[in-house]
Amino acid sequence: MNGVSQTSTTITADLNGDIKLLQITDTHLFADPEKDLLGIKTVKSYDAVVKHAHQYAGRCEAVLCTGDLSQDHSIQSYTYFSERIKSLKMPCYWLPGNHDMQSVMLPSLLQEGLAQSKQIVSEHWQIILLDSQVEGVPHGLLSESQLIFLTEKLQEYPNKHALISVHHHVLPVGAAWLDQHILKNNKQLRALIKPFTNVKAVLSGHVHQAFDMTKEGVRYLTSPSTCVQFKPKSYDFAVDTQAPGYRYLVLTKEGDIITQVERINANEFTTDENATGY
Template sequence: MNGVNQSVAILAADPIGDIKLLQITDTHLFANREKGLLGIKTVESYDAVIKHAIKYAGKCTAVLCTGDLSQDHSAQSYVDFSDRIKTLKMPCYWLPGNHDMQEVMLPALLSEGLAQAKQLVSEHWQIILLDSQVSGVPYGHLSESQLTFLEEKLRQYPDKHTLIAVHHHILPVGAAWLDQHILKNNEQFIALISQFNNVNAVLSGHVHQEFDVEKNGVRYLTSPSTCVQFKPKSNDFAVDDNAPGYRYLVLTKSGKITTQVERIDIGEFKTDINATGY
């Protein structure tokens, strides 16, 4: 489902012109709340992350959810996702990951009142949400319609700073088993955005780890999952013992981004470090 929904949402900046956001990603929820992923009950770790993030609710404009919301494709998993994200009391904008089933995801999230907008516009910034899902496979690819949508929106607001959100990572993170599941047409994507001087950053999920690299003036960010973390720089599948987390971002009026990863206390959310896959 790589068509583009054209709806636009307006983001209100704070009094000094900044936009503050949260990124929540890779929740991997099940309809059965007792089910876990590699030793972690995903609904419980997600719930703990949301409770931790509430401290930002009063200052943030929106939350971006960058895919893999469900692990079992169930409508109930998306309802549970929605129930908890709404406790943050701010608009939630979302995109699909490789584990999501859009035929279930879309009606479930819309029925819960979560916005479908794929372009978010403020006085100084725009945020473009892209669909990189390829049905049935873990890697990503941006269709021609998605690339056309991206180009159109970059041309629409040449004077606005731009943050692009997409599930799959664009640049290799240095873990061979993860990097085979990268955005496959990443070079085409990079060539497209290099034609514009208003792309400041690209924000992704998918890799279940923190990553922050600048290339050709564009900052590429990935963030922890709300459940299992993958071990950085590992050629073979390996999980990490870092706690679940999320990302807080400030998009400043000048175009700079300040950001930090937040993690909950590890507590009971310890991954099975002997796992060999999932």
């Protein structure tokens, strides 16, 4: 697991004091654009999602990409990711997922000009990006250094609303096969943020489905993948027929979060419904 980057950046809120964001996650890209994951050619579905997201170009302050950007760990897959995300013409902030190889991911994305910012600060909000990857396994864990980093950043801006972003989901989504790969020290994370009443939400990827639950005053959100969707409330591995998508968020000056899931045309990509794993 990598150490903590201290890189911080600022973004400017709109005229209302709000921050508008896109979340694009779990792209699972290959070097070969014709290669598929469970029946979906991930480069092409990612292209379609980014094309759909162009409706928000010029209206959002940033895009958050919450891990599993590559499926085959290739430089080319990260190049595909970068080239297309840059077409949105807004800053892109990213974090690793369990499928990413950070020794390839970091230099590849930096080479493409995608900064390794882990704290994003605006007039009324801060966004903190965490690394929950445990190399070689699908579940997540926040290292002691990540927990210290989070604590320090929350203490730094006690009067700003806070959004935390991490690849692995923090609350169970009700799908047993996915929930075994949850953030393993999720209770520790929840205990850490409990005294910080300015923490408004935790945003994750990993589960390839939309989820929205508020617990102890904190909203926990997950979002669709740009490729394969996993069936909600499924005990065993199961894919869903819903289309690839992404999430749009508005972080208001007052600390509220207005959000909606966007999906591309349902008939554009078809998952192999008989798949038993990947």
